[in-house]
Amino acid sequence: MRNFLQVMVDAIALGSLLALVALAIGLVFGVMRLINFAQGDYITIGAYALVVPAASLTPTLLIGALPIPLMVAGVLLVVVMLALATERVAFRPLRDSDPATLLISSFAVSYFLQHMIMLVHTGRPKSIGIGQALTTPIEVLGLRVPGIQVVTMGVTAVLLIALVLFLKRTPMGIQMRAAAENFQMARLLGVPANRVIAMAFVISGLLGGTVSLLLIVQTGTLDIRMGLMPVIFAFFATVIGGMGSLVGAALGGFLVGVSSVLLQSYLPEGLRPFRDAFVFGLVIVILLVRPKGLIVIGAARERV
Amino acid sequence: ADDPIRIGFAIAQSGWMANYDAEPFRGAIMRIEEINEAGGLLGRQIEYRVSDTRTDQQYAATVGQQMVAEGVDLLVVSCDYDMGAPAALAASQAGIMNISLCAGDPKMGAQGVGPYTFTANNSGQTEGIAMAEYATREMGIETVYILEDLSLEYHRSAVAGFRAAWLQDRDEASILGRDTYMNDDPSIASQITRLRGLDPQPDSLYMCSVMPGGGSAIRQIRAAGIDTPILGCTAMVDNYWLGAVPGLTNFWLPGFMSLYGDDPRDEIHEFLAAYEERWGEAPGSSYVINGYSMVEAYELAVSRAESVEAPAVTEAMEAFTDEQFLAGPSTYTPEVHILLDRPYLMMNVEDDSFRAVEIYRPTLIPDMQLLFRIGQ
Amino acid sequence: MTPPETAAEPRPTRLQAQNVHVSFGGIRALTGIDLTIRRGEVLGLIGPNGAGKTTLVNVLTGFQAPTEGRVMLEDQTLTGMKARDVARAGVARSFQAARLFRDLTVQENLVVAALGAGLPRRAAEARAHEILDWIGCAPIAHLTCDGLSYGDERRISIARALAMGPSFALLDEPASGMNETECAALMQVISELPAQFDCGVLLIEHNMTVIMGVCQRIHVLDGGRSLAEGTPDEVQANPAVRRAYLGEKADQVALTI
Amino acid sequence: MHAGKGIAILERVWPVLVLVVPLMAVVVLADLYGSVMFQRTVTDALIKIVLVVGLYIFIGNSGIVSFGHIGFAGIAAYFATWMTCCAMMKPITMTGLPDFLRLETYSLWSTALVSVAIAGVAALVIGLVLMRLSGLAASISTLAALFIFHAVYANWDSVTMGRASIVGVPTYVTVWVALGGAVLAIAVAWLYQISSYGLATRAARDDEVAAQASGISLYWNRLIAFVLSGMVVGLGGVLMVHFQGTISVNAFYLNLTFITLAMLVVGGMRSLAGAVVGVVVLTSVADVFRRLEAGVDLGAMRLSTPVGTQEMFLAALMLLILVFRKDGLMGRRELRLPRFPGTGQGREAP
Amino acid sequence: MLDISELTVRYGKLTALDQVDIRVAGGEAVFVVGPNGAGKSTLLKTISGLLRPASGGIGFEGSDIAGVAPEKLCQRGLALVPEGRHIFRTLTVEENLLVGMMIRRDKAAAKQDLERILQTFPILRDRFRGVAGNLSGGEQQQLAIARALLQRPRLLMIDEPSLGLAPLVIDQVYASLKDLNAAGLTLLVVEQSTARVLDLATRVYVLRSGKVVLSDSAEALATGNAMEEAYFGYAGRESA
Numbered sequence A: 001m002r003n004f005l006q007v008m009v010d011a012i013a014l015g016s017l018l019a020l021v022a023l024a025i026g027l028v029f030g031v032m033r034l035i036n037f038a039q040g041d042y043i044t045i046g047a048y049a050l051v052v053p054a055a056s057l058t059p060t061l062l063i064g065a066l067p068i069p070l071m072v073a074g075v076l077l078v079v080v081m082l083a084l085a086t087e088r089v090a091f092r093p094l095r096d097s098d099p100a101t102l103l104i105s106s107f108a109v110s111y112f113l114q115h116m117i118m119l120v121h122t123g124r125p126k127s128i129g130i131g132q133a134l135t136t137p138i139e140v141l142g143l144r145v146p147g148i149q150v151v152t153m154g155v156t157a158v159l160l161i162a163l164v165l166f167l168k169r170t171p172m173g174i175q176m177r178a179a180a181e182n183f184q185m186a187r188l189l190g191v192p193a194n195r196v197i198a199m200a201f202v203i204s205g206l207l208g209g210t211v212s213l214l215l216i217v218q219t220g221t222l223d224i225r226m227g228l229m230p231v232i233f234a235f236f237a238t239v240i241g242g243m244g245s246l247v248g249a250a251l252g253g254f255l256v257g258v259s260s261v262l263l264q265s266y267l268p269e270g271l272r273p274f275r276d277a278f279v280f281g282l283v284i285v286i287l288l289v290r291p292k293g294l295i296v297i298g299a300a301r302e303r304v
Numbered sequence B: 001a002d003d004p005i006r007i008g009f010a011i012a013q014s015g016w017m018a019n020y021d022a023e024p025f026r027g028a029i030m031r032i033e034e035i036n037e038a039g040g041l042l043g044r045q046i047e048y049r050v051s052d053t054r055t056d057q058q059y060a061a062t063v064g065q066q067m068v069a070e071g072v073d074l075l076v077v078s079c080d081y082d083m084g085a086p087a088a089l090a091a092s093q094a095g096i097m098n099i100s101l102c103a104g105d106p107k108m109g110a111q112g113v114g115p116y117t118f119t120a121n122n123s124g125q126t127e128g129i130a131m132a133e134y135a136t137r138e139m140g141i142e143t144v145y146i147l148e149d150l151s152l153e154y155h156r157s158a159v160a161g162f163r164a165a166w167l168q169d170r171d172e173a174s175i176l177g178r179d180t181y182m183n184d185d186p187s188i189a190s191q192i193t194r195l196r197g198l199d200p201q202p203d204s205l206y207m208c209s210v211m212p213g214g215g216s217a218i219r220q221i222r223a224a225g226i227d228t229p230i231l232g233c234t235a236m237v238d239n240y241w242l243g244a245v246p247g248l249t250n251f252w253l254p255g256f257m258s259l260y261g262d263d264p265r266d267e268i269h270e271f272l273a274a275y276e277e278r279w280g281e282a283p284g285s286s287y288v289i290n291g292y293s294m295v296e297a298y299e300l301a302v303s304r305a306e307s308v309e310a311p312a313v314t315e316a317m318e319a320f321t322d323e324q325f326l327a328g329p330s331t332y333t334p335e336v337h338i339l340l341d342r343p344y345l346m347m348n349v350e351d352d353s354f355r356a357v358e359i360y361r362p363t364l365i366p367d368m369q370l371l372f373r374i375g376q
Numbered sequence C: 001m002t003p004p005e006t007a008a009e010p011r012p013t014r015l016q017a018q019n020v021h022v023s024f025g026g027i028r029a030l031t032g033i034d035l036t037i038r039r040g041e042v043l044g045l046i047g048p049n050g051a052g053k054t055t056l057v058n059v060l061t062g063f064q065a066p067t068e069g070r071v072m073l074e075d076q077t078l079t080g081m082k083a084r085d086v087a088r089a090g091v092a093r094s095f096q097a098a099r100l101f102r103d104l105t106v107q108e109n110l111v112v113a114a115l116g117a118g119l120p121r122r123a124a125e126a127r128a129h130e131i132l133d134w135i136g137c138a139p140i141a142h143l144t145c146d147g148l149s150y151g152d153e154r155r156i157s158i159a160r161a162l163a164m165g166p167s168f169a170l171l172d173e174p175a176s177g178m179n180e181t182e183c184a185a186l187m188q189v190i191s192e193l194p195a196q197f198d199c200g201v202l203l204i205e206h207n208m209t210v211i212m213g214v215c216q217r218i219h220v221l222d223g224g225r226s227l228a229e230g231t232p233d234e235v236q237a238n239p240a241v242r243r244a245y246l247g248e249k250a251d252q253v254a255l256t257i
Numbered sequence D: 001m002h003a004g005k006g007i008a009i010l011e012r013v014w015p016v017l018v019l020v021v022p023l024m025a026v027v028v029l030a031d032l033y034g035s036v037m038f039q040r041t042v043t044d045a046l047i048k049i050v051l052v053v054g055l056y057i058f059i060g061n062s063g064i065v066s067f068g069h070i071g072f073a074g075i076a077a078y079f080a081t082w083m084t085c086c087a088m089m090k091p092i093t094m095t096g097l098p099d100f101l102r103l104e105t106y107s108l109w110s111t112a113l114v115s116v117a118i119a120g121v122a123a124l125v126i127g128l129v130l131m132r133l134s135g136l137a138a139s140i141s142t143l144a145a146l147f148i149f150h151a152v153y154a155n156w157d158s159v160t161m162g163r164a165s166i167v168g169v170p171t172y173v174t175v176w177v178a179l180g181g182a183v184l185a186i187a188v189a190w191l192y193q194i195s196s197y198g199l200a201t202r203a204a205r206d207d208e209v210a211a212q213a214s215g216i217s218l219y220w221n222r223l224i225a226f227v228l229s230g231m232v233v234g235l236g237g238v239l240m241v242h243f244q245g246t247i248s249v250n251a252f253y254l255n256l257t258f259i260t261l262a263m264l265v266v267g268g269m270r271s272l273a274g275a276v277v278g279v280v281v282l283t284s285v286a287d288v289f290r291r292l293e294a295g296v297d298l299g300a301m302r303l304s305t306p307v308g309t310q311e312m313f314l315a316a317l318m319l320l321i322l323v324f325r326k327d328g329l330m331g332r333r334e335l336r337l338p339r340f341p342g343t344g345q346g347r348e349a350p
Numbered sequence E: 001m002l003d004i005s006e007l008t009v010r011y012g013k014l015t016a017l018d019q020v021d022i023r024v025a026g027g028e029a030v031f032v033v034g035p036n037g038a039g040k041s042t043l044l045k046t047i048s049g050l051l052r053p054a055s056g057g058i059g060f061e062g063s064d065i066a067g068v069a070p071e072k073l074c075q076r077g078l079a080l081v082p083e084g085r086h087i088f089r090t091l092t093v094e095e096n097l098l099v100g101m102m103i104r105r106d107k108a109a110a111k112q113d114l115e116r117i118l119q120t121f122p123i124l125r126d127r128f129r130g131v132a133g134n135l136s137g138g139e140q141q142q143l144a145i146a147r148a149l150l151q152r153p154r155l156l157m158i159d160e161p162s163l164g165l166a167p168l169v170i171d172q173v174y175a176s177l178k179d180l181n182a183a184g185l186t187l188l189v190v191e192q193s194t195a196r197v198l199d200l201a202t203r204v205y206v207l208r209s210g211k212v213v214l215s216d217s218a219e220a221l222a223t224g225n226a227m228e229e230a231y232f233g234y235a236g237r238e239s240a
C-alpha cells in the first residue's frame, strides 16, 4: 500500500511536469493553431542560460550564480524574450498559414535554436549543480517525496488555476481567445491582436522557463535535446486532453505522466523496455474512444 | 615506394558524435606525427586527411566511399559502431584496411562489417566483466542491483558482460533485481521507488549509462539517500559531468587513463605532457589514448607485414598477442578484431574528481555467445 | 437531361419526417415535426431565424440524429444511417454556406458527387458536363472553386447536389447574398428541377419572392414547431405566419423586389 | 476546348514528364561526370523523392499530416534486410526470426516486392484503426504509431538486434535504380491523384461535411490513400537500406520524419510537383552549404563557415520560404501544359 | 466625416476598386449597392484597415487613415460588420458581446446598451451562455450586428445586414438603424437588394466592376429608374 502511494506520488510529480509543458503547448495552439515544437528549445535555452556560453566542458555559472530570486527571474526573462523573439520573427509572419505549415516552421525554429546552442556550447552534455537542497526528500507519512516533486506539483496547480481564471475571466483572456479564433475580426473590434498573441507567447515563455528550472534541479544536466521528450509527451497530452482546452491539456499531461510511471512500476521486467509503446498505445485508444479529446469544449465540433 | 601512406579519417566533426571522435583523432595525429618525424613507416611518410561525417550514417557512408575512391590505404572511422560502420563497410567492400577509433561493439570486425575491419578498444562486454570482477575480488561486494539505460546497445553489452562475470562465482540470487530506464527520461523516480522497496538493500548498484541521462540518474539516486557504491561503465569517465552531483563519492568505473596527475604509469604522464605541448591544452577526454594506440597498432602491423595491402596487414594484426601499446597490451585473433582483455585503470570519485585506484586486467574472456549477446 | 441510369428500382416518391424531435441540452430545436416532400414538387420551408429549418434538413440528411421520431424514404427508414449512406440513398443537399471543395475545379466538384452516388468515372464526367451546361456554368468548368464569385458558388453548390441524381434535393438558403437578377435566374432553375431531374425539392429561403415564386406548397416552422402548411397564398394570408415571420410589410416586400 | 487526342494525352502525362525528364537529365550527368560524392548525393535525393512523394500521396490528398509513415519505410527496410542480409550472421544474431527468413536468402526483386507488400499490410492494419480519426487526432495517432514502431523495433532484440546497426545488406541501389524508384513513385502518385479515389479523397480534404453529403466515405478513401502511400514510402525504405548497406531503427525515426515532412511542406504540401521540388531544393541548398562549410578555395584564401552555421542557414531559409510562400514553393499548382485562359473569374485549375 | 478619393485596391493583378470617390458626411446614411463582385466588400474592408489600398486617400474626420491598423480605427469610432459574420464560434454569446464592449470606457453606459440590444434581439438573451458556433445562420447575423452596435461607433459600416435574416428581423434591424441614424450615428451600408435601401438612405452609390457608376440623393433616385439602369447596366453574364 505504501509502495503504491509512493508510486502515485512519483506518477503525479511527473504528470505535473508534463502538464506544465502541455499548458504552454496548448495555450499557443489555442491562440494560433501552432503546435510549437520550439517550446522544447525554450526549455533547453532557459537551462543553458544558467551557465556562461562557452565551449568548455565544465561550465561556469552565469545566471545560476545569482541569488535564487534573481536566478529565477533571470531564467524566466531569458525564455520570455526568446519566446517573444521567435513569435515576432518566425510565427507572426506565418500567422494565417495552415497548421501543418506552422508546425513545420516550428521545426525549423527548433532546428535553428538547437544548432545555435550547439555552436555556442558544443553538443556535449554539461552538468550543473544548483538547487541541491531541493532534491533532498521530505518524509510525509512514511512517503519519501523529493522537495522538487512537491515544488513541481505546487507550481503546476497554481499556474493551471491562474491560467484558467485568466482566460475565462479577465478581459485580456477573452480577447486572447477571440484573437485566437479570428484574428482579423478581433482587430476590427479593437482588440490589439498582435499584443494579445504576443502575450500568449510570454506566458508560454514563463511556463518554459519554469520547466527549465524544475528540470535542472531534478537532473543537474544540460543537454541540447533535454526539451524534446517533454515536448513530444506534452504534444500528445494536449491532443488527448482536447485541443483548445487548457484544463484538458493539463489533464492529458497528468494522464501521460501517470501512465508512464505506472507502467514502469507494474509492467513485468521483460515488457518494461516496451513501456513507451504501451503509453502511446494508450494514447491511440483514448483518441479512438474520444476523437476530440477528453474535454471537448462546446464548439470544437463544427455545426453543419 | 616513395609516395606516402595515406590515411583517411571519416569521422564526425559536427553533431553529437564529434565530441567522442575529436580527442582520439588528436591522439592519432600525435602518433602519426611522431612516426613521420622518425622517418616514416616502411620509409614512407604518412599523409592524412579528414572528412566530416556530420554524425549522419548515410553521409558517413558517402564520405567513406569518397575517400576510398580517392585512394586511401587506411580508413579510420568513428568511435562508435553505428556511426562508424557505414564508412567502414565502404572500405571493407573495396578491400581497404579500416579501423574504428574506439568502437566497443564486436560487430566492428570480421563478423560484422568485414574481414579488414578492426577496432582499437575493448569490447563493451569487457568493461562489464572488469567491473564485476573488480567489485567481487577487490571491493568485497556481495549483492548488486542492475539499472540499465536502454538507449544504447553499448549499455546492454556492458550489462551482459557484467552479468556473465558476476555469475562466475555466484548464483542469480545475488542479483537483487534489474530495472530499466531511457536516457531522456526526465525522472527516474519510479525506478528509485522500486529500488528503495527492496529488502534487503543491495551492496551495490551497477549502472551503465552516458550523459546526460547518466548524470541525472546518479543525481537522483544520491538525492534519494542511496549511498551504496555505484559501479559504472567507461563512458562516464572524466570529470566534466561531476558538477551534476556535487560531493559524489563511491562511484567506480573502469577507465583508460587518469587525466588528473595520479596515473600509476609514467608513460601516461609523458603522453599528457606531449599532448599539452602539441595542442596547447590538456585533453578533455581520456578516450584520446585509443586514437594514439590505434595508430601504434597499424604501425606495428604494417611494419611486420612490410606492406599496406589489407590482407597482409590484417594477417599481421590478427597475430597480435599482448603487444605493448600505450593503452596497454593488446591482442587480436582471426575471429576477434576487438580487444578482449586490455587492462583498465580502475577509478573512483572523491573530492569531485576521478582518482586512479589501480590497474586491473579482466580475466574472463567473453566467448562468441557473449560477444554477440546470443540468448542473453 | 436524363434521369439517373441507376433507376432500375422505382424511384421513391416521398421523403417524410415523422414526429421528429431534436433537442440540444435544454434547447428544443424541433418538436414533433411531420413533413412530407413529394417527388415532382417544390416544397418551401420557412420560419424565423432559429426556427429549426437547418436542423430539420440535418435530420433528413443524417447529419443530426433526432432525439425522437424517424425519417422515411418511401418505405425505407433513414434514421440511424450515416450521412453518406443517406446521400447514396438519394437525398442530396446543399448548405447554408456553399461548402465547395475549393481546391478542386468546378467540374471536379460535380464529378465527386456523381461518383459518390455510385456512377462510374466516365458516366460521372458526362453527367457533370451535362448539368454544368444546363445550369449555364460550362464556361467556368475548369476553374478552381476558391476565387469564384458568390453567385457562382451558390449555383455550383446546387449543381453539385444535383450531380448525385437525387430523388430529393434539399436546398438551404440558395438565394442568400444574391441580387435581383441572380435571384430571378435561380428561380428559373429551381422551378425546372422537379421535371428535369425527376425529383422533389425542399427549399429553405428567407427571400419571399423566391419562395412565393417557385413553391407549390410551403411549410412554416416557428420555434421548432410546425406553424402552418399550405399554398403560397394561404401561407401569406395566414395571420400567425405574418405575426411570427413575415411582418406587416410582407406584401410590400413581395411587390418591390 | 476540343484539342486533338494527342494533345489530350500529352496534357494528362505532362505533369509527370515535366518532373521526370529533368531528374533523368541530372542522373545522366551524374553518371557521366559526377564524383562519387555527387552521385551519392543524387541517389540520396532520388530516394528522398520516393519517400516524400509517398508521404504526399496520403498527406497531400487527404490533408492529414502523418508523422507515422517513416515507420512503414522502417518496416519494409527491416523486412528487406531479413530477406537479404548476412547469411552467415543471421542465424546466430537474429534467432527470433522464423526459419524461412533466418535460414534463407532471397533474390533482390522478390525481396523488394515482398517488403513493399509488407509495408502495405502494416499500413492497412494501422489504417483500419486510425482512419476513423480525422484532423489533428489522426496526425497525433500516426505519431504515436511511429513511437510504437520505434519502441518495439528498438527492443525486439532477437529479430532486429535492438538499436544496433545491422551491417552487410547488399547494396545494389545505384543512381539509376534510385531513378527508377523515383519515376515509379511519381507515376503512381499521379495516377492515384487523378483517379476517382484520389479525387474523392481530395474533396474530403477540402470539406468533410460536404463530402459526406456527396456520398463519399471518408474512411475507405483515406484508407486507400494511407495504404498506397505506406507502400510507396516502404519502397523508399527498401531503396534506402540497399543503398546504405546498413540499417538501424534510429534511421527511421524523428529525424527522417522531420526532414521529409519539411521537404514536402517547403515544396508545397498540396502538389505532387511540390513534393519533388521540395526535395530538390532542400537537398541542393544543403549541399551548397556543406561545400561552403568544408571550405572554398579562393586563390590563396580558404573561406569556410563555422560548423553548425549550415543548419542554421538551412532553417532560416526554410522559414523564409514559408513566410513568403505560405503554400510552399509550388503553391497548390501542378506543372501543367500552358493553355488558353478560360473565360470568367476564378483561378486556373491546379 | 469620411472622405475617400481616387481609391484603388488590387488583389494581385485584379483591380477590385478603381479610382473610387465616396464622401459620407456626419449623420448621413449612405448606401452602396451593386452586383456581385462590384467591389463593395472590398471598399468596406479597405476603409476599416483590413486591406491596403494601392493608391488613393481615405480621410476620416480630417486625417488620412489609409493603412492604419484596424484596432486603431476601431478606437477612433469606426466599426465594421464584415461579410460572413465572423462571430467567434468558440466563445459564448456573452463573450462575443463582451469583446465588442471592450473598447468602451463608459462601462455603465455600455451595460445599458447591452440591455437594450438584448431587447432588440431577444434570441441572444436566450442563448446568452451558449456557444456562438451553435447559433443558426440568422442568429449569428444578429449577434454580429449586435456586437458592432455595442462598440457604439460613430461610423458604422455593415456589409449586407439582411443576409440570412427573416423578413421580420430585417424590418427590426432597419428600424434600429433608422433610430440610431436619427440619433446621430453615421451609416455606410452595403446591400445586394435595392428594395429597402431608399427607405433609410440619404444617399446611394452604385458600384459596378470597381467603379462608381452612379451617386445621388435618395429622393432623386426614388423617382425614375436611373438606379436600375446603372445597376443592371450590363450586369450578370447569365441575364445578358
Ligand SMILES: Nc1ncnc2c1ncn2[C@@H]1O[C@H](COP(=O)(O)OP(=O)(O)OP(=O)(O)O)[C@@H](O)[C@H]1O
Pocket (backbone or CB within 6 Å): A303, C024, C027, C028, C029, C047, C048, C049, C050, C051, C052, C053, C054, C055, C056, E127, E134, E135, E136, E137, E138, E139, E164
Ligand atoms: N448544436 C447545437 N447546439 C445548441 N443549439 C443548437 C445547435 N444547433 C442548433 N441549435 C439551436 O437550434 C435552433 C434551430 O437552429 P437552426 O439552425 O435549425 O435554425 P434555422 O431555422 O435554420 O435558422 P436560420 O434561418 O437562422 O438559419 C437555433 O436556435 C439554434 O441556436
Ligand SMILES: Nc1ncnc2c1ncn2[C@@H]1O[C@H](COP(=O)(O)OP(=O)(O)OP(=O)(O)O)[C@@H](O)[C@H]1O
Pocket (backbone or CB within 6 Å): C147, C148, C149, C150, C151, D345, E011, E014, E016, E034, E035, E036, E037, E038, E039, E040, E041, E042, E043, E083, E192
Ligand atoms: N481575397 C481575394 N483575392 C482575390 N480576389 C478577390 C479577393 N476578394 C475579392 N476578390 C475579387 O475582387 C472583386 C470584388 O470583390 P468584392 O468581394 O469586393 O465584391 P462585392 O461587391 O462585395 O461582391 P458580393 O456582392 O458578391 O459580396 C471580385 O471580382 C472578387 O472576385
Ligand SMILES: [Mg+2]
Pocket (backbone or CB within 6 Å): C053, C054, C055, C096, E136, E137, E138
Ligand atoms: Mg438555417
Ligand SMILES: [Mg+2]
Pocket (backbone or CB within 6 Å): E040, E041, E042, E083, E159
Ligand atoms: Mg461582398
